[in-house]
Amino acid sequence: MTITSFETHPDRYHHWKLSFDGDVATLAMDVQEDDGTGKPYELKLNSYDISVDIELADAVTRLRFEHPEVRTVVVTSAKDRIFCAGANIPMLASSPHAFKVNFCRFTNETRLGIEDASATAGQRYLAAVNGTASGGGYELAIACDEIVLVDDRSSAVSLPEVPLLGVLPGTGGLTRVVDKRKVRRDLADCFSSLAEGVRGKRAVDWRLVDATYRLSQFKAGVAKHARALAEGSPMPEGAAPITWAPLEVEVGPDSGRRYRWVDLALEPEGRRATITVRVPDAVGPTTVEGVRALGAAWWPLAAFRALDDALLHLRFNHLHIGTVLLRTAGDGDVVSGFDDVLEALRDDWFVGEVRHFIRRALKRVDVTAKTFFALGDRGSAFVGTLLELALAADRFFLLDDPEEEVWVGTTAQNGGCYPMGNGLTRLATRFLGEPDAVTRALEVAGRRLTTQDADGLGLCTFAPDDIDWDDEIRIALEERASFSPDALTGMEANLRFAGPETLETKIFGRLSAWQNWIFQRPNAVGPNGALKAFGQPTAATFSWERT
């Protein structure tokens, strides 16, 4: 199943209606059962598939850039008595494993994007649950800051995955119930095994929702909450919007992608791809007015948007690519210059949003289940923001060049601008056991570091010289390509996130890992597994072994 584009526009949304009323936006879910794309399933009861979530992701990001006036986003349903029934079960049951994994990862990223918008952009999210919210529907609601539930004596919130489907509420559901909503674990246990869910006062008592309103008062109740959230938002007044213009990309006959500043080249025979981020010749504008005038075309944003898009294509459309080489091309001093602008103008709303976008795109690298090797040779520019790519990689090969044409550098951006899901910078995560190494790496910010310097600072993994470079890289790639892709995915995911647990690391490291395990098990996907049996005349049969 190929996804031709991860981009869309509100004018083309099939499943959502975006409307505005002053500083409150409403994102109303109105999923079309058949959107005309020939799907082998019907999206009944506001259930969603990837196409629904791509639109949601577009809306969440677009609102940040195009609607800085919005302080509260109300997520609701345009349908009667149903908020959202979650991910479409026939879709999940009929999807190959890899697609299920990709789908869940993307939807998780989208929900984390909602929380990120609230935490870093000050765009608060309110779930106006005007009907039953089950499974992924409730998971969408708890990604919002607040949940108000209609009290019509029938609408409930529920996580029926375990009792009905034999899988988990894997889009953050279990994690957020206890970690974010802080529902007592025994009550959470009851809630998560109760197919019909919880409604009314009990839902409030159990902290599953923040308030309930009778049907007649629901609209007013929602408005009240929306207002209160907007009042608490730190979003600046009068920010001029940026047009979230479509990405321009040329797609080659081999599905390689050439964006303005990023190339994605595919080498299917070696099961690898190369992402090259190119750097402009000059920094260009250094004022707020100057960079805002460029908007989405400003290099730091354009480059990381393209990277983000390339990663999604790699994940969904190139399952056989196991290793991604990260390269940079251009003048490191220019990157350093861009970082100076990103730092000097950090208090500006737009520049801040660009920094946040880059942070999210880098996190997309962190949770992509492919090997990343960064390659720094002549003409590379692993400096500051682009050095983060090398630090996000599983290994960083840096050419030991006697001419010292190869250099890397840290900037202030490496010191806290782009924290990972674990809340630490990539430098702090890298040097968990030697905090002084973080200090040392940041003390030399702005300086050209030769390969020897970088090696001494622990910034690169290997520093082969000219003699060894080609062979070392070739052998490392061939070796990597020979390992079990499953074992590599598990190994990398375990090694990338040293340090503290957060909601985010728990979702990707614990919830997703268990969900993906269950997705492979006969109790879920076997001929009589619960996921397959759902809606069928015969009940699921289980293997009863537990350890």
Place this chain on the structure above:
Amino acid sequence: MADIDYQDRIPNNVDLSSDKRLQRALESWQPDFLNWWTEMGPEGFQQDQVYLRTAVSVDKDGWAQFGHVKMPDYRWGIFLTPFEGERKVNFGDHQGEPAWQAVPGEHRYTLQRIIVTQGDTEPASVEQQRKLGHTCPSLYDLRNLFQVNVEEGRHLWAMVYLLQRYFGRDGREEAEALLERRSGNPDSPRILGAFNEPCDHWLSFFCFTTFTDRDGKYQLRALAESGFDPLARTCNFMLTEEAHHMFVGQTGIQRILQKAAERMKQGDPRDFGAIPIDMVQRAINFWYSVSLDLFGGEDSSNAASFFGAGLKGRDRETELSEHTGLDQAYTLRKFSPDGRASDVEVPLRRAMNEVLRDAYIGDCEKVIASWNRTLDKEGCDMRLTLPDRKFHRAQGVYAGLNFDPHGNFVSAADWEARKSAWIPSLDDTAYLHSIMNKPHYVAGEYADWIAPPARGINGHALDFEYVLFATPRI
């Protein structure tokens, strides 16, 4: 390509001058090698002129030239049998694919391990034999010892070439480490057991070159089948040289037997300072069994993966009719700790070490037969035998159990009581040291415990000055 480039500091037929990076790496390793040779090579003979053969070509006929040369000036070089453009992987899972000309990344560490293990044996034997020159039975034998030593040195070069040419920084570090380990050193021993055994008298030397170098022959033959073409070609040429080492061992023992048989006509060989045949048998028992250990476990997942990956084949693999090694079994006899035997079927790939060991054993049987012909010719009734493969094993399924030389299970107490009849005792060693207590440096003179050879080297007489001493020796 077949000719050696002597213009280079390092003679070679691999066009080294066109590969500057490799040349640089090897030239920086060369002084370390020479330091090692000076420190750990033959002790006390580095200034003497030794009549050595030096490889000058890889042609089947006339690949070597002879001349007197100081050992540190020996032209150690890098020779591979010529490139066959069309060679394929001939066995295992990659059968039929083109042979690898570069290291396949997925087999990097496996191949590196194979090469390092092979490479480690080469300097080890030089170290084991470094003091033997002081008790040489003749100039002829002294020269043979040094010929074996310099060629083991060259074999080290061959392995180092592969490491440096194909394995990057790791390969260079391994090349250095080959010079850092020391035979018998408790802190940094050589990798394989037999190469840490003392080889401090000439009976051991001749047994070593007969049996342990013969293990080398079979390892090289298995690697000469490798799908990694440079390894295959390297090993092919090494086999040319290895033949001489086994010749030295086999004729050395044969001459000892000849002398012993002559003396037995007159009485106890000991009374004449010769070596009794039962003592030779014990030396054979020891060196043959420790050499069997070198082949590795009888049931081995490594062996299976080496074969499956096309890295290490069987003896004369290309002459076999079937090359997958799948769906076949090898019957292996195992023993419980109390001596009960049971046969188990091992998948053939897992038994590849044992398959190679079988070929080796067959070859050793022929050597024993040739020695027995010597005894027969000398009118001696005694016969030598090859001990059973289970005898005196420290590796594999028979390790930790006791068997007599016929392969019968015996108790630990039995072993202790009878081992002095089976493997060399301290008395044997003391006796051998007593008769090998001085060198024989006079051309044409031979020690009392060994007969002169049938013929000299390269058509020279038996009293040829095979070693020209820089300073006169007593």
